[in-house]
Amino acid sequence: MDRIPILKLRDLLLVSIQVDMHDRLAMQLQDELTAKISETGARGVLIDISSLDIVDSFIGRMIANIAAMARVLDAETVVVGMQPAVAITLVELGLNLPGVRTALNVDKGMALLESATPDVEDLPDADAGRTE
Amino acid sequence: MPVARSDTLELRSAADVVSVRQAVRTWAIEAGFSLVDQTKMVTAASEIARNTIDYGGGGTATLELIVEGPRRGLRVVFEDTGPGIPDIQQALTDHFTTGNGLGLGLGGAKRLVNDFNISSRVGEGTRVVITRWK
Amino acid sequence: MSAATDAVIPRILKTNEAELLDEWLKEQLTAFRPGSKISETELRGQSKEFLNLLQQATQAGHVTDIQAPSFGRVRDMLGDVSRSRGLQGFSPSETATFVLSLKRPLFARIRTELGGDADTLATVTWSATELFDKLGLYTTEVYQKSREEVIKRQQQELLELSTPVVKLWDGILALPMIGTLDSARTQIVMESLLQRIVETGADIAIIDITGVPTVDTLTAQHLLKTVTAARLMGADCIISGIRPQIAQTIVHLGVDLGAVITKATLADAFRRALEMTGQRQRALKPRA
The missing domain is CATH 3.30.750.24 (STAS domain)
Structure with a gap:
């Protein structure tokens, strides 16, 4: 049986979907990823879908669910690398994935997660009013 | 409309949805579809194939390469002998679902193709035909 | 049609090659407007090659079956001529004139050759007409296709031009x-x-x-x-x-x-x- 590997990188989890996803695999990923977030206390989740040549409503819903569940578990999710043809099709399908953060590639996704989950030493100006 | 070639695939399990997607992709490439058009057709086929399995209890998908004058197109016919759909208009409405999906399946698929046809009889089954032209 | 009558056209093409070429060229040049888009030298080259290929193709029998394999090179050459004329902006009649203007010189030769034999003359004339009709239609079809390609390419170019990122x-x-x-x-x-x-x-x-x-x-x-x-x-x-x-x-x-x-x-x-x-x-x- 296929399995989508979940890699842990410091306090991030990285998932790169390389196979043509069927529904059971999508459900399994959702289960394993949420389990892994709570187990590792990860602060961010990166899902790389650059190899996916389609995202239909089921896979789209799975992605939205993972993001929502991760947020409940105090982790930010960023979906990276969606192909233009996939994005155009998703929009036409009516699936805009509100509440899911996106980035062009893994690099930019990491940068986004780092700025979203700042370490104590580089808190930006916006938080200057707060005392440490 | 002359059918240049056709092939029928079984739809029984979730893995069959993947097979249908791959077959539709291959045929769409052969028909000369652009990448975006391929993706739209594959996604529409994926939605309907899932419906056929989840709500129709399984069935078949028949792919047809059609030639009409200078136009080339790809048509997929989904047939099941399941419980049928009592209210088709309602089923086509976005965000309507009897299952646990987003309810974008039928209506969404309709927006991704050029021709969309659905007929259903309660207790006998459902037939959905989607066509996309190059 | 018998093998004997089938052999008439290739024979005439062969024995009268030089005269046919001259007369055919004259026909073509009168059909074109002065200051034409094509030079006489180029036209002579094309015409000579075509006569040659046509003679070889008809020699193999099936004089009127231009879809036969023996006509392959005739079709290719005619296709090239029509396509290039289509791309250069020739009108459809200017393009079809190429092959159709060979009719008169050839028919004249056939009449001289078979003058006494009315039956054979009728048969050969008929198959020659059939052959040229088919070649003419083929020319127009290729021409039409090449024009469509031009239009399609221009549309595509326009679209791409109008959307610079x-x-x-x-x-x-x-x-x-x-x-x-x-x-x-x-x-x-x-x-x-x-x-x-x-x-x-x-x-x-x-x-x-x-x-x-x-x-x-x-x-x-x-x-x-x-x-x-x-x-x-x-x-x-x-x-x-x-x-x-x-x-x-x-x-x-x-x-x-x-x-x-x-x-x-x-x-x-x-x-x-x-x-x-x-x-x-x-x-x-x-x-x-």
């Missing part, structure tokens, strides 16, 4: 749109913009619609879809150059551009884009 700065693309947006064009605009975003890794794309005269519901929705698709890929879009009347239309049409960043001018959009990518300081430095 330019790089303004590191990570910032701009798409200045000019003219009316229909659905086919918008799809190409959308695809080329999104493709360039992936290729360049740009974080922000500015869609400037200063040159778009009007916006209808469909166009507004297409714009919105482009912005949404870009967001799904991880890039932000700014729409600039919205004219006052377009702003009114958008509101009247009830299109919700609420989630989209809009700016009055391309310059404003660029400034905002630099801020968003944190490059404002660097960008303004040279001026200070």
Whole structure:
């Protein structure tokens, strides 16, 4: 049986979907990823879908669910690398994935997660009013 | 409309949805579809194939390469002998679902193709035909 | 038709080659307007080659079956001539004249050769007519196809020309749109913009619609879809150059551009884009 590997990188989890996803695999990923977030206390989740040549409503819903569940578990999710043809099709399908953060590639996704989950030493100006 | 070639695939399990997607992709490439058009057709086929399995209890998908004058197109016919759909208009409405999906399946698929046809009889089954032209 | 009559045409083509070529050329040159698009030398070359190929093809039998394998090279050559004339802007009749003007010289030769034998003359004339009708039709078909290809290519070029995606700065693309947006064009605009975003890794794309005269519901929705698709890929879009009347239309049409960043001018959009990518300081430095 296929399995989508979940890699842990410091306090991030990285998932790169390389196979043509069927529904059971999508459900399994959702289960394993949420389990892994709570187990590792990860602060961010990166899902790389650059190899996916389609995202239909089921896979789209799975992605939205993972993001929502991760947020409940105090982790930010960023979906990276969606192909233009996939994005155009998703929009036409009516699936805009509100509440899911996106980035062009893994690099930019990491940068986004780092700025979203700042370490104590580089808190930006916006938080200057707060005392440490 | 002359059918240049056709092939029928079984739809029984979730893995069959993947097979249908791959077959539709291959045929769409052969028909000369652009990448975006391929993706739209594959996604529409994926939605309907899932419906056929989840709500129709399984069935078949028949792919047809059609030639009409200078136009080339790809048509997929989904047939099941399941419980049928009592209210088709309602089923086509976005965000309507009897299952646990987003309810974008039928209506969404309709927006991704050029021709969309659905007929259903309660207790006998459902037939959905989607066509996309190059 | 018997083998004997079948052999007449190739025989005449062979024994009268030089005379046929001269007479045929004369026919062609009178048919063309003075100051024609083709030189006599070129025409002579083409005609000589064609006569040669036709003679070889008819020699193999099946005089009127131009789809036969023996006619392969005749079809190829005729196809080349028609296609190149189609691309050079010859009219359909100028193109078909090439093969049709061979009729008169050839028929004259057939009459001289078979003058006494009315039956054979009729049979041979008929098959020669059939042959030339088919060659003429074939010419026109190829011509037509080559013209269609020209039109298709021009349409494609026009579409691509009208949608240039330019790089303004590191990570910032701009798409200045000019003219009316229909659905086919918008799809190409959308695809080329999104493709360039992936290729360049740009974080922000500015869609400037200063040159778009009007916006209808469909166009507004297409714009919105482009912005949404870009967001799904991880890039932000700014729409600039919205004219006052377009702003009114958008509101009247009830299109919700609420989630989209809009700016009055391309310059404003660029400034905002630099801020968003944190490059404002660097960008303004040279001026200070």
